[in-house]
Amino acid sequence: MVTEALYRSDFLHHCRTHAIDGMLLVFHRPSGTTHFLASPVPEMLELLAEAPSDSAGLCRRLCERLDVPQDDEALAVVAARLRDLVASGLVQAA
Amino acid sequence: MHEIKLRVGTISYRVASPWLAPVAALRRLYAGYPAPEDGIATVTARIGPPARWRRWIRPQVGIEGDHSLPDTVPMALRHALLAAEMAMNMQVALGERRHLLLHASAVERGGKALIMPGESGSGKSTLAALLGEAGWRLMADEFVMIDLASGMALPFPRAISLKNSAIAEMVGRIADPGRFGPQLSATPKGELRHLRPNADAISRMDEPAVPALILFPSFGFEAASEGVSRSELFMRLTEGSTNYVALGLPGFEALLRLAQSVPSARFAYPDSDSGIAIVEQFCAEAGI
Numbered sequence: 500m501v502t503e504a505l506y507r508s509d510f511l512h513h514c515r516t517h518a519i520d521g522m523l524l525v526f527h528r529p530s531g532t533t534h535f536l537a538s539p540v541p542e543m544l545e546l547l548a549e550a551p552s553d554s555a556g557l558c559r560r561l562c563e564r565l566d567v568p569q570d571d572e573a574l575a576v577v578a579a580r581l582r583d584l585v586a587s588g589l590v591q592a593a
Numbered sequence: 594m595h596e597i598k599l600r601v602g603t604i605s606y607r608v609a610s611p612w613l614a615p616v617a618a619l620r621r622l623y624a625g626y627p628a629p630e631d632g633i634a635t636v637t638a639r640i641g642p643p644a645r646w647r648r649w650i651r652p653q654v655g656i657e658g659d660h661s662l663p664d665t666v667p668m669a670l671r672h673a674l675l676a677a678e679m680a681m682n683m684q685v686a687l688g689e690r691r692h693l694l695l696h697a698s699a700v701e702r703g704g705k706a707l708i709m710p711g712e713s714g715s716g717k718s719t720l721a722a723l724l725g726e727a728g729w730r731l732m733a734d735e736f737v738m739i740d741l742a743s744g745m746a747l748p749f750p751r752a753i754s755l756k757n758s759a760i761a762e763m764v765g766r767i768a769d770p771g772r773f774g775p776q777l778s779a780t781p782k783g784e785l786r787h788l789r790p791n792a793d794a795i796s797r798m799d800e801p802a803v804p805a806l807i808l809f810p811s812f813g814f815e816a817a818s819e820g821v822s823r824s825e826l827f828m829r830l831t832e833g834s835t836n837y838v839a840l841g842l843p844g845f846e847a848l849l850r851l852a853q854s855v856p857s858a859r860f861a862y863p864d865s866d867s868g869i870a871i872v873e874q875f876c877a878e879a880g881i
Contacts, residue, residue, distance in 0.1 A: 515842060517849060520824040526845040531838060533831065533845060535824060 505593045506557065506581055508547035514589070530588050539565060540580055547590060554578050597623070598634050602749040602798050603692065603738065604685060605629030607637045608677055611648060615640060615673035622674070622752050622774045622787055625795055636688065638680035643667040656680040660687035672780050678754065678787065685736055685749075686835040692738035692747060693840060693847045696833035697807075699737045699746055700729035705805035705881045706746040707872070708737050708855075710833050713782070716812030719759040720868055722788060726766055727869065731794040732802065741843045744850045745801035750794040752787040760786045762865055806879045807857040808872065814861035818871060821859055827852035 510516075515526040523541040525534045536544070539561055546552065546560050558577040562569040584590035595616040596609040606629075610616050629635070636659060642648040643655035652670035656662075658680050665683075668676050686694065697710035698721035707729075711717035718734045725731030731750055738747040752774065755763055764773065767788070774787035789795075807826065821829070830848055831837045837844045856879055862868035 515845065519827065519852070520822050522824055524824070524827065524849070526842060528842060531841050535828065 503553040503555065505551050505553055506547055506585070506590050507551040507593060508544050508584070508590045510544050510589050511548050525589070527588060532587065534587060534589070539576070540584070543577065543580060543584070544589060551593065554581055557581070598629050598632065599623050599626045600629045600798075601626065601751050602747055604636055604689075604749065605634045606681060606684075607634035608639070608681060609637065610640045610654075610673070610677070611642070612640075612652075612654075612670065612673065614670075615654070615677050618674045618774065619677055621771075622789055624771075624789070625792065627798075636681075636684045638677065638684050640673055640676045640680055656683060658684045660684055662687070666781075668781065672777055674774060674787065675777055675780050675782070675785055678752065681751070682735060689738070689836055690839060692740055693844050694834050694836045695737040695739065695830060696735070696835065697737045698734045699732040699748075699802075700724045701732050701746075701748075701800075701802040702729050702876070702881055704802055706732060706737075706802035707876060707881060708746065708804055708807045709810055710807065710830065711810055713756075714812065716810045716862070716868060718753055719755065719762065719812070719865065720810055720872065722753045722755065722759070722763055723766070723865055723869055724872065725753075725790060725794060730797060731790045734790075739804070739847050739851065740801065741840070741847050743801075744804065744847060744854075746804050747801050748794070748798045750790045750798050752789055754782075755786050755788055757783050760784060763788055804851055804855045805881050806875060807851070807855050808875060809857070809859035810868065811859065811861040812868070814863065816860070816862055816867050816871060818858055818860035818875075821857040823852050823857075826855075826857045 517524045523536040558574050585592050594609050595613045597616050597619050598607050638658040640654045647653040653667040654673045654676040655667040656665045656679050697708050698717040699706050699708045700721050709717040721734050732748040734753040736749050772789040777785040860871050
């Protein structure tokens, strides 16, 4: 049986953030890297900081927050962005 | 080993070479520059033969110093002055940790700094050299240093590296031939000649200025200009900074302060006169 990974983020504690031109500019202290994040990535980080989720659960919460339909395309986007966020260290997979 | 010690703004150099000629050329080029405080240089740049026999047989100079890059290609001895300048630049590019480095030229008027970032060939050096002879104070031709605490631009008025058509342009405008270094032909950067900044730039090398305008020049195109957004400004300044990553959070804060507070635009210009006119128009709008 395959268990869906649970994702969490403590970016509020580990990052210096600044809103700029409709994006979120992030300095990630542990890695020393700088990121420009465009929607829906900042919203995904906020949701994971509020409570850990698996990919499907995060997609449901994100679609509710952004008031967009929850479909296969949304699932694919969330899964792809989660992979990016884990690689950058902004999100941890548990 | 022959050597020269000199101070350029916040950097105190010792430049050393087993050959006398390049050190003598540096002495002429940097005539009038102060010695390091207490005689202590904090940065060492060296040019020397990459192999022992290269001092005598088809002599070559390699670029060395406190910091080095593994793949620097040695140059012919006749280009030793260029090698020395590159060695001095490399030490700052790789070693500076007290200030945020921007790959840019800068000039100052009324305590306000105009910063012009750009790649080689963008015209940033030539424009700064021209403005430095036309009522502005030259602050830097290659590296602008931003103080991490105050956000002020600090002068680093090294010799200006004039390339190709810029050489004749400046020779025609500057009466004192003693401010020019020797003409270096067929270098890896093309025709090259160094220009010592004027006495005002040298005597005021400890006088900072408030960053007031950031312009990205592009030489060789029809005159045009457009604004640069704050996010793009932040991104482009990080790309041109050799020590942004090494500085960590203080570097981020210093760069963010610049991107948030300083207006920015890019412009293209076909020749020096139109370039200066565009710069002056932007400066009038920015109150410089």
